[in-house]
Amino acid sequence: MSTGLNDNEIISKVLSGDHQAYAGLVNRYQNYVFTLTLRMVKNREDAEEVAQDVFIKAFKYLADFKGASKFTTWLYTIVSNTSISFLRKKKLDIHSLDNENVFAAAANQDSGMRANMIEQKSKLAMVNEAIGLLNPDDAQIITLFYKAEQSLEETAQILGIETNAAKVRLHRARTRLKEKMETHYVQEVRDLN
Amino acid sequence: MNTQHNMEESLWNFIDGTISASEKIVVEKLLQTDADWKAKYGELLQVNELLQSSELEAPSLRFSKNVMEQISKLHIAPATKSYINKKVIWGIGLFFVTMIVGFLIYGIGQIDFSSGEEVSWSKNISKIDFSKIFSNTWVNAFMMINVILGLVLLDSYFTNKRKEFRKEA
Numbered sequence: 001m002s003t004g005l006n007d008n009e010i011i012s013k014v015l016s017g018d019h020q021a022y023a024g025l026v027n028r029y030q031n032y033v034f035t036l037t038l039r040m041v042k043n044r045e046d047a048e049e050v051a052q053d054v055f056i057k058a059f060k061y062l063a064d065f066k067g068a069s070k071f072t073t074w075l076y077t078i079v080s081n082t083s084i085s086f087l088r089k090k091k092l093d094i095h096s097l098d099n100e101n102v103f104a105a106a107a108n109q110d111s112g113m114r115a116n117m118i119e120q121k122s123k124l125a126m127v128n129e130a131i132g133l134l135n136p137d138d139a140q141i142i143t144l145f146y147k148a149e150q151s152l153e154e155t156a157q158i159l160g161i162e163t164n165a166a167k168v169r170l171h172r173a174r175t176r177l178k179e180k181m182e183t184h185y186v187q188e189v190r191d192l193n
Numbered sequence: 194m195n196t197q198h199n200m201e202e203s204l205w206n207f208i209d210g211t212i213s214a215s216e217k218i219v220v221e222k223l224l225q226t227d228a229d230w231k232a233k234y235g236e237l238l239q240v241n242e243l244l245q246s247s248e249l250e251a252p253s254l255r256f257s258k259n260v261m262e263q264i265s266k267l268h269i270a271p272a273t274k275s276y277i278n279k280k281v282i283w284g285i286g287l288f289f290v291t292m293i294v295g296f297l298i299y300g301i302g303q304i305d306f307s308s309g310e311e312v313s314w315s316k317n318i319s320k321i322d323f324s325k326i327f328s329n330t331w332v333n334a335f336m337m338i339n340v341i342l343g344l345v346l347l348d349s350y351f352t353n354k355r356k357e358f359r360k361e362a
Contacts, residue, residue, distance in 0.1 A: 030260075060269060123243060177244075
C-alpha cells in the first residue's frame with residue numbers, strides 16, 4: 001500500500017490525529033526494521049516481536065521526531081535500543097565487533113544448514129543466510145549499506161560513527177562475508193564462477 | 194597479508210566509487226597489467242553484485258495489521274521538549290550557582306586577611322573550618338527547606354503537566 005506521501009507528510013498527519021496514516025510508515029519500513037532486528041536477534045519469531053515493538057515505540061514517541069535527520073536514521077536508533085534490550089532480557093550475548101570467537105555459535109548454526117543443502121539454494125538465499133552468520137555489527141552495516149540503500153555517509157550517521165570508520169567497518173564486514181560464503185557455501189560459490 | 198589487505202581495500206574503494214582520483218589511475222593501470230589484481234577485482238565485484246541484488250527480509254503478512262491493532266490502544270506522548278520547561282532548568286541551575294557562591298563568600302569571609310603573615314591561598318583555604326559550616330544548624334535547616342521546597346515544586350509541576358496531558362488525550 002503506497003500512500004504517495006513522503007515520511008514527513010505522513011508523520012504530520014499522524015501527529016494531527018490521523019493515526020491510521022501510520023500504516024503508511026509501517027508498510028514502507030516493515031522490511032527494513034524486520035531485517036535489522038533479525039540481524040541482531042537471529043530468530044524470525046523474536047525479530048518479528050522486536051520489530052513490532054519498534055513500531056509501537058516509534059508511534060508513541062513520534063512527536064520527538066523533528067525531521068532533522070532521515071526517518072530511517074531515527075528509526076534505526078529505536079531498532080538498535082529495542083534489540084539490545086530484548087537480548088539483555090533474554091540474557092543472550094551481544095557480540096562486539098572485535099570478538100572473533102563469537103563466530104563459533106554462528107558456525108554451529110551453519111553446520112545444521114549445510115546438512116539441508118541437498119537442494120540448490122538460490123543466490124539471494126545464500127547471501128541472506130551468509131549475512132545471518134556474521135556478527136551483528138557486520139550484518140548491520142551490510143544491511144544498511146546494501147539492503148536499506150543508505151550512502152556511506154548516511155550509514156555512518158545512523159551508526160553514530162565517522163564516515164572513514166564506517167568505510168573500514170564495511171570493508172571488514174564484506175571480507176568476512178566473502179570468507180563465510182567461501183567456507184560454508186562452497187558449491188554455490190563455485191556455481192557463481 | 195598486508196599487500197593483500199591493501200589490494201582489497203583499494204579495490205573496494207574503487208568499486209564503491211570512494212577512491213581518490215590519483216589512486217583510481219593507479220588501480221585502473223594495475224587492473225590492466227596485473228593478473229592478481231584483475232582476479233581479485235572479479236571476485237569482489239561478484240560479491241558486490243550479489244549484495245546489491247539481495248533484498249530485505251519480510252515479516253509475516255499480519256505484521257502491519259498487528260502493529261495497527263496495538264497502536265489503536267495507545268496515544269502519542271507529547272514531545273520531550275514541550276514538557277521540559279527551560280525555566281525550570283534555569284531555575285535549578287541558578288539555585289545551585291547561588292548555593293556555591295554563598296558558601297564561597299561565607300568561607301572566604303572567615304579568612305583573616307589582616308594577620309600580616311605571608312601565607313599561600315592553599316594554606317588559607319586549609320584554615321577554613323568546614324565542619325563549622327556544615328554542622329551549623331541554620332545552614333542545615335536552610336538546605337533542608339530548600340530541598341523540600343524544590344521537591345514540592347517539582348511534584349506540583351509534574352502533577353499539572355499530567356493533568357494537562359490527560360485533558361488533551
